[in-house]
Amino acid sequence: MPLRRQRSTGPDPDATTLFFATDLHGSETCFRKFVAAAGFYGADLLVLGGDLTGKLIVPLVEQPGGRWLAWVHGRRRLLDEAGAQELERQARVAGSYTRRMGQDEHRHLEANPEAVEQLFAELMASTLRRWLRHADERLAGSGVRILTAPGNDDPWMVDDVLREHGGERVALAEGEIVEIAPGHELLTTGWTNKTPWDTPREYPEEAIAERLDALAAGLANPGGALFNIHVPPFDSRLDTAPLLGQDLKVRTSMGGEVTAPVGSTAVRDAIERHQPLLSLHGHIHESGGAVRMGRTLAVNAGSEYGEGVLRGVLVTVGGGKVLRYQATTG
Secondary structure, eight states, X not given: OOOOOOOOOSSOTTEEEEEEEOOOTTOHHHHHHHHHHHHHHTOSEEEEOSOOSOSOEEEEEEETTTEEEEEETTEEEEEOHHHHHHHHHHHHHHTOEEEEEOHHHHHHHHHOXXXXXXXXXXXXXHHHHHHHHHHHHHHTTTOOEEEEOOOTTXXXXXXXXXXXXXXXXXXXXXXXXXXXXXXXXXXEEOOBOOOTTOXXXXXXXXXXXXXXXXXXXXXSOGGGOEEEESSOBTTSSSSEEEOBOTTSOBOEETTEEOEEXXXXXXXXXXXXXXXXXXXXXXXXXXXXXXXXXXXXXXEEOOOBGGGTBOEEEEEEEETTEEEEEEEEEO
16 A cells, blocks of 8 residues: 655644654554544644563363353452453453353363464454454544564564455555655664564664664655664663563562663664664664654654553654654653
């Protein structure tokens, strides 16, 4: 699908107001808030950062007497129909998937890890398609579009779902450059550096550097550009995370967590060399904030998806400047 200019509906036709959020990790509540942000904040464009999909399936296993057995936070719970529906509601808030199933299906899943992966793919795809239909309905007639690129936690089938959707309101922007206002282009990629979890879109720093250089070469005006890159720049205070040991447990010292910068050196180098007007990041949920890197305003929106809280950034750009910037929580 061609990506067209986003025209401002505000008083300045050469400015664009965008709303950015990231790391929703399957939270339907956060996605609905994200779509509603266009009308609430008067945004011309919605930019959705990576890590769209959830990480957990909560089975509800059928029991005699119309009850359902579920394990929540490691505890066994026997639920009536009202309790099962409430658990499903809570899961949609927190970003977990649920599936009602018989005891035979549950035993099959416990014995077959590949069947669990297939179920994850099915639930990720069906949930994402529901989100896309919701966005189409809510944004119809508004002129507002969503540009998104999956993050390191998202399997490659997410790209296929986004491409297949083909809606007017949502576009896969991975590896794309989109003009969003005169003199302002948005460069997007969800690639990240290596993590301890070996997720789908991890690459060596050298590969990320090559990709960013190739994309930046297509910018008409790097100084007016916006970078939408999932991983934040290394040692920028936007990438501080708990330090893990070889056992993947958080290291502690004197009773407190040990933290360290875990961002990308390639991203930092690209920002320092090209000095875009603005760079938007996520990935490290607990490191939300904004810093200056030369003339670049670098932002990590942060994430509290597990509580159904949407953290975001509202930015207006025009005339080669960031005209307004506001961090939001809702």
